[in-house]
Amino acid sequence: MTISKMISKTAMAIALTAGVGLAGMAHAQQGAAPMQQAKAALKITAAQEGAWNSFLNTYNQDFRPSATPTPKQFNAMNTTQRIAFLKQRMSEESAFMNRRYDANLALYNTLDSDQKKVFDDMTAQPEPQQQRKAPAKKK
Structure with missing residues (x-):
């Protein structure tokens, strides 16, 4: 697999499975090139351009919670308030x-x-590599 294919595959997989709070792949400084590589690899047609742009627009949006308390504000909450806040954030x-x-x-x-x-293929998760077992020590 070439480096560009690995980058593109990794970037797309990250985009699909990105943890919350991470910037959208296309929004990140290095995200535009992998997304253009993905578009080229997919051979997006003129008829598919609208769906592609909608896809990119969604990934350009960062997660923005409605509330972001400071640690002091969070610690000032009682347990009931903290749980309500965490449920809302989730x-x-x-x-x-x-x-x-x-x-x-x-x-x-x-x-x-x-x-x-x-x-x-681009969005498949790589399988974990098998760890080699160390040979058993002789007694």
Whole structure:
């Protein structure tokens, strides 16, 4: 696998599975090149351009919670308030990620079967490498 394919595959996988709070891949300084590589690899057609742009726009949005208390403010909350705050934050993060997943599906649904195979390959998670077991010590 070439370096550019590895970067593109890794970047797309990160985009699809990015932890909440990370900037969208296309928004990051180095994100534009991998996204352009992905677009080229997918051979996005003029008819698919709208879905592609919608996909990019979704990934350009950063997660912005409705409230970001300082550690002092958080510590001033009682347990009930902290749990309510954390539940609200989790709900917001979930909605944020669901918008990204939906953008992936909307783009995917516009792709032809060859493009879907490329997309599937680009977004597959690498399998963990097997660790070599050290030989048993002789007694």
